Amino acid sequence: MNQVARRLGKTFALVLPVVLVLSGTLAVTRVPWAVSSSDAQVLTASAKSKQEVAAEAAAKAPQEVLRTRLLAELQQKDPGVALTDLQVAMAHQPSLAKYCASIARSLGRAAVAKYDGATQRAQSWSRPVCDTSFATGVASVG
Known part of the structure; x- marks a missing residue:
């Protein structure tokens, strides 16, 4: 219970x-x-005007913009697509590498939520992006 x-x-x-x-x-x-x-x-x-939206996006930290985009992508598509895009983003923006583990853990938790707590299904998308952070995020929910 x-x-x-x-x-x-x-x-x-x-x-x-x-x-x-x-x-x-x-x-x-x-x-x-x-x-x-x-x-x-x-x-x-x-x-809101385009300038206001652009100003808000500029005010957000780049890693938070990436996290928000990847979480939305995970919900619309699947965790595999989001993890692939995380890997691509890390290759294109090495300055974000220190946030990779945190973002991957967030994706792991969101994957479990997407599949209604089915940790095995969420874990099946696990990849070696940012070591085992996605798997750690999945395991932290279960």
């Missing part, structure tokens, strides 16, 4: 921030741009 509670807690810990971010992104906020009391002045949070 304790295992079930722990797994459920970890699932909520992974899913809850995503839900909160998405609900905040989709929220509609009233912005008083002018002195008039018109109700037509409504701005959605997703209506």
Whole structure:
């Protein structure tokens, strides 16, 4: 029973921030741009200019941009694609090598979550990228 509670807690810990971010992104906020009391002045949070989006991306650390991209790719495709892209990114940007193990562990945990806690299925994607960090991430969930 304790295992079930722990797994459920970890699932909520992974899913809850995503839900909160998405609900905040989709929220509609009233912005008083002018002195008039018109109700037509409504701005959605997703209506950002390209410059604002570029500035936010520039403000994020390169390793976090990579981590976010690879986690999204893992969810859309499979862990193998994300691990291959991690390996390619490490070859193209050696300055990110010190973050490789951390990113690979994150991918391992996300793979287990994607397959509803099936650690064996997630482990089947394991590759020698960043030593055994992906496998360590998978094992840390199970």
